[in-house]
Amino acid sequence: MTNPMHRRLTEALAAGGDLLLTDLRCPAALLTEGAPAGAPLDGDGTAAVELLLRDRRIAAIAAPGGLATEAPRLSLGGRHVWPMLVDAHTHLDKGHVMGRAPASGGTHPGAREATTRDRIAHWRHDDLIHRMDFGLSCAEAHGVAAIRTHLDSHEGQGETVWGAFAEIRETWKGRIALQASALVPFDAWGTDYAVRLADIVAGHGGLLGGVTRASGGTHGSLDDIDGLLDRVFTLAKERDLDLDLHVDEAAEADALPHVARATLRHGYEGRVTCGHCCSLARLPEAEMDATIALVKEAGLSLITLPTVNMYLQDRVPGRTPRWRGVMPIHELRAAGVRVAVAGDNCRDPFYAYGDHDMLDTWREAVRICHLDHPFGDSAGLAGTAPAAICGFGAGSLGAGRRADFMVLEAWSLDQLIARPQSDRLLVREGQVLDIRPPSYETLRIARGETVPELA
Template structure:
């Protein structure tokens, strides 16, 4: 007896329609016509089955604060400074409740795994990360939350007290180290120190890199070189990398090839950087994102993600990866059939690879984290912003959506 049987659906990556059988939280069967009883049968007609979205770069501790923390200039720096002031006034319950509401949006939007950078700053200490680690346990049946111990930019970020706090965050349950080498006084010293910490604690690294309009990609280049030197290929992620679009083509290609060799995953944040970057431009105003096409063309693993949710860094968003996919397509000028398929992979398979997820996907034996879209193809799903009829986490339906429209003619 199967737990769930999906009949005759379009399967992302497959040519023909297939049935999918789910049992004991796993994809147990994938055939043209499964003849096994099931507790629940889903008609897959006119639906596209994809693996659950992986939102690999977010900031839950800042989510849903757009009505409480201002950013009149719309710049990255003002947002950072205003948050430092606001965070002195809130308690752990505030972080928990806002983050839970944000996660609920993500779940309904089809995200089954989410990585969040949580500040462990001098002001916050563990006030944000402690409730988020508790939330991780409470929501485990609905979404997998991975917590990054994130070093908020400030001049003395590398002093012993701050580094000790990051290690304690790992002891409490964070599984990744992160920070902003570009905003540190010395990006090489910052990167070297974080590699030392990561290697000692056997954990991956996820950095905010070159989130700037300036034509300076020294941090990304050094990160690639350091990754290769330390044998840390496949364990490093670089988010933003906006400056890659500001340098000349030859310089960009030199660094892209180093990034490829280092096995670094690049996470582009189209909605956030479209909003934050180019603030000093008159006209034309730059789009602000990294060189997505060139990175993909050179076989770099590229993902996209939501970043901030309705806060001073980005007062928009719904933690909806399909919404982000449409913006990704437009901002990066990716409108071919193959582009839409690549974008859908960026929000699923590529992001999962960057996070090192195991048993991910639609093959027999994989954990059954799936989304059923009311669409026939990747292109149809992204352009039409398809309804996510069923979200399945660990083999159980955790959310359903229904979208109806009726055109009424006056005869």
């Protein structure tokens, strides 16, 4: 460990007992109670604070000099300290199949076809376990403490993928909190399988979900969408389950108003999350404003996936993309709609890149969506906002919470954005985590692959 501050903090935490961390900064949006009284705030909404650690928890947060204690002190030299973050929308079952899955061409239809072929050929219990575990190991090494994953739950596969998820959730208990939502083409909710799937999900404490397109089709108009929505809402109400849907992941699609009206029709305000909603940004201003007002009335929570949607949307061979594929975050937040940023796919046909790193996802979201000048409360989009949507306890620093946080080599948010923070120091339950992202070799070994010897 070459960083002197990292060494001093590691030694101080290992010694046990109370510890007062001074001279640190954290965005007020990532503090459970906001900036404490008297804490100086800079123009980007970052507060100067100090933390008292006791019994693996944060005993108190205060303005500099605000805590009267005899505890040993350690200055962090003005560095940023962030909570562990939350990924409210990913796909652990799809991940890390690059090099195995057929080529997709980087398009949405190509990704759907390639994933289907990979799923049929390979998605067995052990394969799912290996890849989910790899993805979670990546997330842990980057300071992600809670994840909601969508699980492909096609007929004949639902029991397998949900069984694997249940096993991996138990294995990772205490390290990463996990939730799951069923993912099927929306016409599946009109089949006899719908009841069986709802029971599988309920048995695992999950959420009902789906993608607002028909099997084998693209996002767009579904003639029977209102009837299908009524069916899935009824199944959810009978089992007291929340919903998390993939909605309008295309340049032109119109399912979001139907989802909002179904939410109001069934009295499910505050219990429905919609991911993607790409086409919302391309509506004429008046129509967009009306749709946003309806979303607000229905109490929908929306999650944008900026890196993946920039990768997939408006991709045409030989042509530069003309739009970004992200929802209108500024307008939604101004209207009072709860919005979060999430990572989505990782090294699969829907997104060839990524590493389950929510800090990196947030950094990219800032640049893609212009969440800066000033940053304001945008840091909450990767912490407090997704935690509130999912009901996770992670995503913020607060008195009484576990001492789970990241110490970053950044003294301002522009510095945090400028570098990938690959030297971040992770602390969980008051102890330094000495971990690194897993080697890709572990995936190769799990698949029984060999690498030819170099001549």
